[in-house]
Amino acid sequence: IIAAREYDRLKIEYEITIECSHRSCYQTIFNKNISIISVICSSIYSISIQYEFYEAFFYFLSQQIHIKLFNCENYLPYSNVIDWLHPSSSLSWLYTIYFQTFEHRFHTLIAYLRTYYRLPTLSNELTFVKIKNQLIKEKNFYYLIHSRNLNFSQMPIGLMDKINFQSNKKHSIYIEPTFYDQWNRLYQPFYRSKILTNPFEMSFTQEKYTIIILTHKKRFYQLNRLLLHLNGLINLDRIIVLFNQVDPIENFKNENLLLKDFLDNYSIYLPSIHVEIIYIFNLLNNLNNRFLPWNEFIHTDCILSLDDDSFLRHDEIEYAFRIWKENRSRLVGFISRSHKSNTLEYDASPSSCSYSMILTGAAFLHRWYLDFYTNIMSKQIREYVQLNMNCEDIAMNFLISYLSKQTPIKIGHRETFYCYKCQESLSNKINHYYQRTECIKYFSNIYRLIPLHYSIYRINYSLNITSCILEKEQEQSVVYGSTDFGKTCTTNEKYRELLEKVSTMLKIKPHTIKTEKGDSIELLTAVECKGIVGNDGRHYLLDLLRMTPPDLNYLPVDVEHLSPSMKQLDYPKTYKHRLCCLRQELIDAFVEQKYVDFYRSIALNLSKLRSNEALSNETTERTNVEEAKRIVNEISVEDNSREIIQSACRSIGSVKDNEFDVRFNPDLFQPHVTLNQTSDETLADIKLIKEATEYLVLKQIPLMIQDFQDHSAVPVDGESLSEAMHSRGINIRYLGRVAQLLTQQPSLTYIYEIVVTEILCRSAKHAFRTYLQSVPIHLLSYSISHFLNCFLTIISSSTMDYTFDELTSATTQSTNNISNVSLSNSTNISSQKLNAKKKNKKQQQQQHRKHSPMMRNESLEFSTLTSKVLWTQIINEAKSRYNFDLNCDDIELFIEKYAIRRTCILRSFCRKTGLQITMREYQFETINKSSRSNNECFNENDIINIFPIIKHVPPKPTDAYQFFTSGQQKIQQGLLREGFELISEAHNLLNNVYGPMHPEISMCLRLLARLNYIMGDYQEALMTQHKAVMMSERVLGIDHPQTATEYIHMALYSFANGLSINASKLLCRARYIILTCCGENHPQISLIDSNLGLILQSYGDYENALKFMEKSLELNKKFYGLKSLKVALSHHLCARIQSCRGDFRSALNSEREAYQIYKLQLGDEHERTRESAQVLQHLTEQAVVLQKRMNDVVKGQLLMIPSITVYYFLFYF
Structure with missing residues (x-):
């Protein structure tokens, strides 16, 4: 084989020599002494790469010539597992590891085939790049893999042996990552995540991540809460918990007693979640342990490093993981920090526009950074971290920025990570931030540079550009508006120029206020609206809540400000706050109506002027807008048109004397604002707002009811009802008024039921929000199911006590089982103690419940909720918010009175609160809770998720x-x-x-x-x-x-x-x-x-x-x-079906009803009408024929019953 291979090599070398004879490239390939650009010719390049002449190729790379310049990435070997375009400083090392010798190239080929075809790992595969974890000293670490079924029948003796317990949960077997692990070494280019087509059509396992939590034995309570909070993460593979500074081994006879001490005191409270949890105990207190490469337990490329007090939402974690998969070489996290480039001072300002670091207490990173941190990074940095007990996250940021040459990525999150029930963290120490500044200086001296890079970009669910406008170091803060409710106020010409168009569109009147110092400031918005010039030079507006005028019907104003008709309806009404404003849709409709009145007034005055006689009110009503406009367009100076227009402007309350311009003052009835205007102007502004509120109650709501009667608007549920109200400018707080008007319309009972359901579910939503404030996160599913049981069934006593007994009974039982098992190399327990523990089982349960870390600092006030208490809260909310009396003490009375289905109530409530529950048949029935019952309607397993309800205004192209x-x-x-x-x-x-x-x-x-x-x-x-x-x-x-x-x-x-x-x-x-x-x-x-x-x-x-x-x-x-x-058509269709069934008498009656309605x-x-008459005649004939045929039955003749002729057959909408 070797001889044949050498023959092929010489043959290809000869072909290359012939190919390069006219280009003088031969010496370049083998002697590397000619210009690189002259060598990159497609044919020679392809042949050289194909036949493994990698020497010349890596010589090109060593000269820092980027591959992309020559468009040759398609010719590179194994390009579907190595991202050659990714910048790297160790390309020459790639050649040494993968392609230098025949043995290296052979193992590279084997690894590539195993990666591409997803073959199992070879047992004798060459591991020539394996790094030994030298800093993991065996005598300092002990391992424990936890599951709920604890079995201590065998205790291992070796210090590094794992204690394997059989789990009662079936965990998914881990399949090797999609890519060969050697490709993704940090000092090699990271291959970006993409799914390869599997040639064998096997199931593809999605990529997951491993969570590493650094904690302390004294912080077990908040660790337990965090583990319960992490339960249910979709892409989580496993959790590794690192305990720092446990009790030293000298306090025990051997390591088994150390583990037994932990199990006896804490194992009964270990949570059971959907993935495996590995507990690792360290005898030393060292923050570097966070980044130890636990290759034995970490089977994923992605690591999520968490502190025990970092409580992130599940959607935030999964979204950040998605971002990391597209940026595998970066540090992706939630908490950003920065440094000052001139003084190297550590900057912990959360509102800083730019950042250069991500705290590793909540961050995603690649697993190979752990290898670099532990085995390759300077030992002086790790020793400095251990000595000061600080700055391990800064060291990791230095390392990642130095290797990747990229900035970290910040993910937008909720406003704060503060955990009010968690213990004090290291960041609260006095010299914490001073030490971190010294760390930056010390690490910079070791690196001989500052590798950190600044970034201003953040990745959020929705666009958020306000994070850079409140920078502390900016020269100017609020340049428009007031920050103290009108005591002091500023204005700005640029803002005035920008807000002129906005105020015209929103119908906001320019008005002047007076500050405490007596200065007069003209505003084009409400006083609370603030204008800020950001660091990016843009002009921002904040606090836009009161951009529309206030609603006098729900403000504590004098009764004389309202008309007699409004007083008769018992307005104004009290409300929970003073932020009640009119909707912009109502303002637009009211101004449009004023516009019509404006033209009618001008037309009336012009007609009087020209005819010298008064027109009757009937004629005025018949004058439409187009006719009025035609008359107004004929105005001339001779007709005294100026006085007519001014009179019309005064009558409608226009802010201008010579044209239509209706605007509202948003700062009326604000006790902290002093208006700098005359009393006549103030009365005119109040009159305009009073007319708008009257228009809402006396015009818009009845018009909506009329639309319901005409079936031009047919709401189906609360959401469509709210949409119909909002499109007409009607606030949700007017639901009580809508319900009152619907009681006068018998044909709109279905809408009345929807309105009552909406009032009920919205009131329950407000009670639910208050209820959840006191619920611990790990009892969320229990509390929600209890709330639903109180809401939709009748519960006379609390069920949470029983729920907690179930939670603690299993753990107490496990404690007794642990105590009853004899452990190897441990002290034997006498039979008298065993019997005593069995007899005092109930007392032990109570004792464990009393001293449980889960119950420490917790309050179970929410568990006292009953149906009576909840419905009292709902009734009060409905009365105070919507002015509607439910007059029902429980769900049974409510259903009996309003005839509303429980499923409709449940669906509406879940959509308003963001609840996701199991889809199954729920048995809605009253349950006697004097004793624990297993047939309750809702249980904790029915609660799947709870997600936020986001309201936004979608842009329209x-x-x-x-x-x-x-x-x-x-x-x-x-x-x-x-x-x-x-x-x-x-x-x-x-x-x-x-x-x-x-x-x-x-x-x-x-x-x-x-x-x-x-x-x-x-x-x-x-x-x-x-x-x-x-x-x-x-x-x-x-x-x-x-x-x-x-x-x-x-x-x-x-x-x-x-x-x-x-x-x-x-x-x-x-x-x-x-x-x-x-x-x-x-x-x-x-x-x-x-x-x-x-x-x-x-x-x-x-x-x-x-x-x-x-x-x-x-x-x-x-x-x-x-x-x-519609009733006539239904009678006609019934007649057709009855005729087809042979029931001609019923068909005749149905068609006769249809005929009478059509005729009327x-x-x-x-x-x-004519078609119905024909059908009626046909049915009459068929009835006569049927009677004759019935008489012939006795004679044995076959009965033939003809059916009605089908005239038309269609769907109708």
Whole structure:
């Protein structure tokens, strides 16, 4: 083989010589003495690399010539496991390790094949780059792998032996990382994370991470809380807990007694989580232990280093892990620090715009940095860290910045990591920050430079640009507005220029306030609004809460400021705060109404002036806006137009005398603000706000009720109701007023139920927030399930006492088991002590519960919650926030009074609080909690997750919406093809802006599918609507009302394609969603039932078809009235189904009802009336024929019962 290989080598060398004869490149490849650029020719380069002439290649690299300059990365060996484009300072070392000799190249090839085809590790594989962990001294460390089933029948003798316990949980077997570990050595280029196609189609194991926690024996309580908090992390592989400075071995006879001491005192409280936990005990107190390379236990490339008091949310951890996978050579963390380049002073300011370090108390890093820190980094740095008990994180930042030549990455997180129940940390020492400054200076002297790099970039869930505007060292802070509620105030010409357009759009009146010093300051916003010039030179506005005028109906103002009609409605009402403001949608609607009044006033005055006679109020009401505008446009100077316009401006409260400009003063009724204006101006401002609040209560809310009656707006759940209210400028605090008006409308009982459910769930949400404040994080699932039981069932006593007994009973039992087992090399326990412990089992349980580290410093006040206490809080919240009396003491009375399903309440509450619970059949029944019962409705296993509810204003792409509105206009004009093209263009633009998933894209797809259906392309309509259904499920949720609407449309298109069974299943799914949202009492159920009846009739299931159609008829009578056209259509459809069943008498009665309604509503000559008359005549004839045939039955003749002729068959929406 060697001889053949040498022959091939000489042959290729000859070919290269011939190839290079005209380029004079031969000497370059073998003697390395000619210009590099002249050598990089594709043919020679490819051949040399292919036949392992790596000497010349690595000579190029040693000359610091970047590979990317020659576009030759595609020719490099093993490029799918080595990122050759990544900068590295040890490329020559790569050659020495992987390609210098034939043996090296052979093992490199074997390793590459094993990596690519995911083969197991060879037992005799050459480990020529293995580094021995010299600083892990065996006499200082003891190991313990923990699980809940403890078995001490055998105790190992060796100091470094592991104590293996059989776990009662099935942990996933670890499969080797995706890439050969030698490729990812730190001193080699890091290969970026990507999933390779598996040629054998085996299951691909996703990458995970290992958590390393450094703690102390005295901080066991907060360690336990942290471990419970980490339970459930999706990508977590295992947890390693490092105990520093445990009791020295000299205090015990051997290491087994040391471990037994820990197990006897703490093992009963060790948490059981979804992954394996490894406890490592160190006899020395050394912060360098955080970065020891535990290669025996670490099986992942990614390490998450945590302090025992770093409580991060699960979504924050997983998001940071995702960022690390795209930046594997960097330090990715949550807490940033910086240094001053001139003085090397340590800067711990959390609001600093720039940073150069990430604290390793909450940071992701690559596992090979542990090798470098322990075995390669200067020993003087580690000794300095051990001597001062500080700066191990600074040392790691120096190391990573020096090796990677890159900045760390900061991940945005919540405002603080402060744990109010945790013990004091090292950072609270007096000289802590001074020592860290000295560390930076000392490490810089060792490195002979400062390798740290500054960065100003942060990665957040959402864009956050305010982190750089409050820098302490900036020259100017607030340059506009007030920071002390108007006592002092400043203004700025640049801000005035910028805010002029904003104030015009938001209808904010320029007003002047007076400070304590008597200075007059003109503002274009509310006084609390602050203008700050950031370090980046941009102008920022903060505290924009009161940019709209206050709501007088919920402010403690004098009664004379309100009109008699508002006083009659018992306004103003008390509220929990003084921040009640009107919505911008209401301001826009009110100004639009004022605009109409403005033109009508001018038109009226002009008409009086020209005709010299007064117009009646009836004529004024008939004058529309266009007519008024036409009259105003004819104004001339001779007609005294100036006085007319000024009069109209004064009547509507315009801030200008010669044009329409209605604006509001946001600083009215603020006790801390002194307005510098006349009393007449103040009264005019108050009058305008009073009119706006009256318009809200007396106009907007009744108009919304009218829209509900006209079915132009049909809310399905609380979210759609809130959206309908907000679109009309109605605040949620007016739910009580809406409910009061709905009681006067019998046809809107379904909306009344939705309003009452919304009031109940919102009140319960506020009680739930207060309830969670006192709940420890490790008891969160128990407390939430207890709250749900109190909310949706009747619980007369607390259940948390029993829950805690269950938690401690298992641990106490394990303590007794430990005590009853004889350990090798340990003192034997006498049988009398064993019997005494068995007899005092109950006392031991109480003692352990009393001295439990879990219960230390904890309060279980939340466990005293009962149904009566909770519903009292809910009733008070509903009364104080929404002015609505529930008049129910528990859930049973509530359901009996309002007839609302428990599932609807549960769904609404979960969506408002961010709860995720198990999908199963919940048995909602009253449970007597005098004793512990296992059939409770909710338990701790039902609580899956709790996530934040984020409210934001989504940006809208202008171009896409212009195309969309233009397309809708074309469709209304009957130009379907042109409208289809415009909607398609809008869909493409939205896809480019939002990405593949967004509710607006789903709306475009639904409209495109409808256009395809109208134009006759049923198959394309079905495919497009299928995309809309999938997108709605993923973006809005599987139980969202819009998803149900998408299902209904898809059912229509499925039926048009001849898929009747699929259409019926889709409608059943839509019906189930509506039932989950609001129950059967809803117009959507009527629509779905009628369509289901039509589909079932189409394939002969007349029995079920008639049931659905009769249910639809019942609901239509309830919602639309007995004489509505929808009721007539339902009667007609019932008649068809009854005719198909042979029940002609019932069909005749149903069709007669339809005929009477058509005749009453449409007249005798309408097409539907004539069709109904024909059907009625046909049914009469069929009834006569049926009677004759019945008489012939006795004679044995075959009975033939004809059915009604099908006139039309369609879905209707």
